[in-house]
Amino acid sequence: MKVLAINPGSTSTKIALFDDEICLLSRNVAHDAARLAQFARVSDQLSYRKQTIEEVLAEEGADLDGLAAVVGRGGGLIAMEGGTYEIDAKLLEDARMGANGVAHPAQLGSQLADEFARVHGARAFVVNPPDVDELQEVARITGVRGVYRTVHLHALNLKETAIRHAASMGRSYEDCNFIVAHIGGGISVSAHRSGKMVDGFDIVGGEGPLAPTRCGSVAVADMAQWAQGHGLENVLPLCHKTGGFVSLAGTSDAIELTQRAEEGDEACRLAWDAMIYQIGKCIGSMAVVLEGRVDGILLGGGMVHSDDLVRRLNEACGWIAPVTAYPGEFEMEAMAAGARRVLTGAEEPKRYSGEPVWQPPACFAE
Template sequence: MYRILVINPGSTSTKIAVYEDEKCKLLEKVEHSLSDLEKHPNLMDQLNFRRENILMILKKHGFKVEDFDAIAARGGILPPLKSGTYIVDNRMIHYLKYDSPVSHVSNLAAIIGYELGQGKIPVYVTDPISVDEMVDEARFSGVPEIERKSFSHALNIKAVCRKVALELNADYEDLNFVVAHLGGGISVAAIRKGKIIDVNNANDEGPFSPERTGELPVGDVVRMCFSGKYTKQELKKKFVGKGGLVAYLGTNDLREALQLAKTDEKANVVVQAMAYQVGKEIGGMCAVLCGKVNAIVLTGGMAHSNEFVEMIKSYVYRFAPVFVVPGEFEMEALAFGALRVLRGYEQAKEWGVVDEQVS
């Protein structure tokens, strides 16, 4: 029997799980309030309090770090690489701390895992955010110096596609999907025959979300940048962390926004606008697949809200059957990735090896 600790920090929470082989023995989520997060505006400053939260939960349930055979961490923003499970080493940690092009909360997971493992317990990441399967046409931005990059909720997107394929009694790699992952950030992806051929970067593109602005009018962004009112870090935080629902309504919680929308017309329009933008992005990805879509899948935390789901469905129900798979299956996918390596079914890839990266 293999015991695996799973670590998955989100923009507003930290989730941990304990798996014994395929069985989940513990799953717990620590919510971080907006005020707590604002005390640590620099992402790497969150390492200590998130790590201490994990240790506190383990102690509460009678676990010690040395009880585990492996730690499975959510993959951060690395250079483009192939799908698979990777061993975490010093090179990966240095990159995530100092060289990652995006300050994304997923960068914390491997670092926390590595600190907990202290070189005695192997730490793995599976299907990091930067898994790249995009078609060439999707990479063009309109400016030669700027290339669109594949950053997505790849782990959960692929997991829910497999679940829907089972419902359709078909092979995942024979189907086409459009998946909207509705979390603190929103990824909408076109999946053709098992590969994510196009997806919006939830930090820079696509719909606005509870904490992020999504795509912005570039002229207005340029004017803000040169207005003298903001530092670079202030603008980055304004766009990712303090954008979306936070900027409009002062909350990053869809449940609060929906409650407010019952009595406040502005809040109602803001929530409707977020659903509208999700629907518009889904429509664009249907076009990427030439209209040949077997299913549209709504997943992530916000898919728990029937009210919000119905808003999105009203825009896209004519395109393809809509499946709702609320929540996230990242913990299971991370644990199973590590388990396949521990059992010898797969060999862990070594990050930084040239042939493992996407040229």
């Protein structure tokens, strides 16, 4: 059962070809940054990226005969429940235009999947797109009428990590409660109850722990005062580009930061310590969301290769539930696994409606 997974990034596209669970090919296809800059919109890059991917597949001698499915990263879509979605005209339309208002190369994932699927007579899917929203209603309410919480998280890796850990326990994801953290360039901490990601943090909007390029949660009054001296236009970049390690220590590289900390750089030591401290606080808050009924705390992402980070989070949070580390990520495997679940009948494919999964209650109408 061959499945091709396609995950577009800023200047490259990850591709992986699977036969059942065996990875036959995995490549990070580089794209010319100058060429990409010539395109006015993200979706205008489609033909160029497709051609580059085809060239690499040909160089590798990839055998796509009998391809059953192609899965693309599902950027640009309106918030939806998690699951595997069959790509259709509505989903493609929203991906092309970036219906969620976020211009990101992930918009190309579904479009590329559709292109390759048409050529090879395969089915096309997206699995747990970036805008998965399964929040319980009480988690959406803020103290400002008309402003409601949403989350932007590493949903694909968070859910796949939970699915795999549940299987290792001989249980299903739907029968477990987990706190799952993805700790990499961005840091997602989320609560999973009975197969739904019921709470988490908006890591694009400035919530959660500080991360290599993200400021994390900061008091609104403090940011309003900061903006008076630094300019309002510089606030949003702190949420996802210029905050965190970049602001505190001048680097986004966690390895460099920890090396400098070991050499006596006090700013780097404090930044590292504060990040781990804040991750632990966020994990603790998700334990409250799950009312203490937690089957496991799961840590994934690139920084989980750090023994120091894992040890300290285990010391801080191990009393809540057992802590298990899954260094790295399962994104490509997760996309292929979602397709396989549908192809084998273990899961029903979902249809993308393009309608928000939640509307503000009438009692808070403006």
